Amino acid sequence: MRKNLAFFLAIAVFTANKCFSQDISRVRAYLDTLCSPSMHGRGANFDGAKTAADFIKSEFQKSGLKPIRDDYFQHFQYDVNCFEGRISLQTDKKKLVTGKDYIANCISRGGHGNVRALFLDTMVFYNENALKSFLSKKTKNKAVIYDVKFYNKLIEKPEILDKIHEGKCIIELHDKKLTASLSQKQFSNSFFQVAKSSFPDGTKKVRFKLDAILKKNYSSQNVIGIVEGSGKSDSVIIISAHYDHLGTMGKKVYFPGANDNASGVSMLLELAKYYSQKENRPKFTIVFMAFGAEEIGLIGSRYFTENPLFPLKKIKFMINLDLLGTGDDGMTVVNATLHPEEYNKLLEINETLKLLPAIKRRGPAANSDHFFFSEKGVPAFFFYTLGGISAYHDVMDRPETLPLTRFKEVFSLITTFVKKI
Template identity: 40%
Template sequence: MKNLYKNSVAVTHKLTFGVLIIFLIAAVSSFAQVEDAKRVVKQLCSPEFHGRGYVNGGDSIAAEYIASEFQKAGLHNLTPGYFQYFSFPVNTFPGKAEFFANGQKLVVGKDIIVDPASPSYDGLLKYTILPASTILDADKVIEKLQQAMSGETCNSIAIDFRNVHPDTFKIIKDFQYELVQFVPVIIITDKNFVWSVADKQLAHPIFELQSAIADGTPIQVKLDAVLNKEHRTKNVIGYLPSAKNTKKTIVFTAHYDHLGRLGQETYFPGANDNASGTAMLIALANYFRQHPVDYNILFIAFAGEEIGLLGSKYYVENPVKPLKEISFLLNLDIFGSGEDGVTVVNGSVFLEHFDLLTAINEEKQLLTQIKSRGYAANSDHYWFTDAGVPSFFIYTMGLNRHYHDTSDTFENLSFAEVNDLTTLLATFIERLDTVKIGKKKK
């Protein structure tokens, strides 16, 4: 009996030790996965990447870095250097972007910002204020416009959009583009700035000015803008073939480009949008190399998303792998949080696939919720969906609310659901063959 007891204790100790080892391996793996995502995002958001935009070659620097990560992950290149090149026009601000009021330098992105289609401007902006409530008064508008065009007491018009009802704002917001054909325009606002990218230049610049600055004081401006009519950039494409001989392919996509620089002193890091999705793309490449599935997997980091989904459009028109071989595409855009779950664009279109995703989430108790949205042209999944490829665009919801601003930084991301998202997406792929596909809803 004594020996039996000793043997029982020994077996129990071995089992306990084995469970502990498995738990520790899983914990270390999860920690490493989060740390690796942080490493990639931090690098992509660093100043030397220049906001991954169109000044100082920021997008090309990012593309080279992603290609090196694909290579380290063991992905095959289907194109030379993992790259697919294309070109487009883009307005850039490579030189000075300096603004002064009362001798004080204004902070770009905080106090003042420039419409992305603005041309160069060098001079003193003296503005007359046009209340938004009077925009539909043709006589008042003509009076202000003639005053600004004369250049005697002012040379620009400032439209005061403070305290405008959202419905009214929708009606009159584009009026600035009518006025800017004749004179520079200033938009006075009490809202945070959101920037973008343009492929053309206006006749005159448009500036957005925070209401605290807009006291009628003239603004000294030095703005250098260059319209690059043929900016050359590249998608980054990596391939992980299945161990089995199959044509069935899964595609993971994320855009790596962002807004770049507004002058040499200000850049937009683009941590959540979309260094986070790019980091997840690389994390999934590493995961599936270690956990093979019965699909070929294509990983694409797109350029040109911020200027109109151009990288994904180019790929769909010039596919490296036939589109008809794609079983499903998952586009990852804004992946830096997740405390409040995720939203799935096309969730109400590909119903059976959405049901699989939610079933996995419920079974494994991963995310707080998975919300469904319909068909939308709001990220790189769009061109694939229109070409008949079943696709989801997934984005996280959580504490980070920064979007297209200078505060979308590495430090403001929580990385709360990196591990759960990896588990969710990996399990979705592993079980994809179980989906009984009916007629998709449009």
């Protein structure tokens, strides 16, 4: 039995790799397109996500995928705070570099000013006089600056936090890298996250400019295409990846999102192409879903689970792909503990075909688009690769530095796994 399985797997992977290995340049081309300036970081900013959705739709069409109803798009709306206009930050005479030295916090309001700097004295947490002195200061027309490592202490002291929030501008200093995110709300201040090493000690004045717009009911879409299976069962397999990312910081600087998640979308497109070839026709129908608005809180995938285009009960298994551009240290399977039988299948395939250095097991987590499906009882795995680069939610997540270390191996793992589900 074991020998037969090994033989079967070896044939399967040979076929998959043969088809695939000629086309790593195509994967690179997908990445370059999805991460290009014309996609503006695939957010609501400059409708970059819509451009990405149109690209995915046209690739689905080229591969011969069918729309699930009349259209490949499932539309939905959400609110999002966007920075599409002016952005600048200057300390005394030093002009900081957007994206590298600083980013606007996702909840930031627009504003501008040339204001005095007020550093939060950390003695406020330990000394009553220091606290009194800080609370007696006027912060209204100032830039208030604090170190993020004191944030946990700050939230325990609402009176200090309130005083900071009266500031015209808030500057949070970070030792570690600057990590961006998205918000559905807008705060009352202009708010920047700044690399501590880029912010001179003893800064006297801060000059800033920021245009922020809270887009209400911004229209987005999931892109859905299917490859019909050869079997009689009406159960389907879902392969999904979110195509959106964090958009822009002003007009020019954008978050390319190569690993997160142009890598997963490229895998999705490769799998769609593979399964639409006659010789690779799957037994079960495969529904390919490219979700929008993941980065702001899994909105696109949640919308699908609340407005499904077919009964969720029909889903035999879901494989969600997010962050597949590395693999030096293997990959992780979220929900492995919920589905031990399927997880063991992955281990067996990996052992036989020697694909990845490790396939790590993880329990449920609300960290990507499988989550709301899992919550509704759909059996689902989420795969992400490990090791390689540390770029994440920053301007360094670029296609030219994405190693794709185990991309082919993950492709083989998925195609072999789908055969065995």
